[in-house]
Amino acid sequence: MEEINHDQEIQLGPVTRENWREVAGLKVKPGQEEFVAQPTYYLALCHYGGLWKPLAVNLGKKVIGFMIWAVDPEDDSCWLGGIILDRDYQGRGLGKQAVQKVIQYLQEENECREFALSYHPENPARHLYRNLGFLETGEKEGEEVVARRR
Numbered sequence: 001m002e003e004i005n006h007d008q009e010i011q012l013g014p015v016t017r018e019n020w021r022e023v024a025g026l027k028v029k030p031g032q033e034e035f036v037a038q039p040t041y042y043l044a045l046c047h048y049g050g051l052w053k054p055l056a057v058n059l060g061k062k063v064i065g066f067m068i069w070a071v072d073p074e075d076d077s078c079w080l081g082g083i084i085l086d087r088d089y090q091g092r093g094l095g096k097q098a099v100q101k102v103i104q105y106l107q108e109e110n111e112c113r114e115f116a117l118s119y120h121p122e123n124p125a126r127h128l129y130r131n132l133g134f135l136e137t138g139e140k141e142g143e144e145v146v147a148r149r150r
Contacts, residue, residue, distance in 0.1 A: 008060045010097040012105055015043065015054040015066070022063035023056055029087040035123040042068050042082035052081065057098045064089040065098055069106060077148065078112035083125070095125075099132055103149075118144035 015023050026039050046054045046068055057065030065085040071078055080102060085095040106112040117134060118141040119126055126147075134147035 010094060010101050011058045012055045012098070012101055013058055015046075015056050019056055019063050023054070023066045026063070026066055026084050026086045028084060029090060032087075035120050035125070036082065036084055039066050039082075039084060042066065042084075045082075055102060057085065057094075057101075059089070059094065064094065067098065067102060069102065071110065071112070072116070075114070076112075077114040077116045078106045078110065080115060080117045083117075096128060096132065099128070103132075113150065115149045116146060118142075118146045121145055 013019075020043065023043065024040050028036060042052070043054060046052045051070045052068040053070065054066065054068050056063050057067065066082065067080060067084070068082040069078055069080050080099070083095070083099065085098065103112075103115060106115070115134070117129060119129065120143065126145075129147055133149040135149070136145050136147045139146035
């Protein structure tokens with residue numbers, strides 16, 4: 001496991017010609033594959049789907065994670081999806097920092113006031129989302145439960 005310089009702060013940035021291979025190479029821990037798709041799927045969704053936008057999660061100059069976001073045209077809520085933190089960086093609070101950082105970014109840059117995400121009911125990350133203020137609403141997105149944060 002790589003040593004973390006605790007003076008470094010999580011940064012968000014675009015997925016570019018220079019870093020897309022690092023994004024595509026992100027790996028989750030065994031057992032988590034059933035809860036997230038491969039990064040290449042999310043990159044293709046962003047490129048061809050017309051709605052989602054990608055963000056690289058960086059620690060220093062290294063890409064350690066990835067997520068996508070979109071604004072729901074029906075209610076203007078900002079949806080977060082495809083949240084991946086590389087297996088070598090999990091369990092250190094960096095995923096929480098990344099979600100907090102994207103919420104701050106979307107509030108400032110896109111004036112988002114309500115956030116939503118969905119996840120499989122057995123996804124262990126549901127506790128992280130609950131700790132960040134996301135509350136399950138009873139809505140469903142396919143087999144996934146929806147949680148919202150105002």
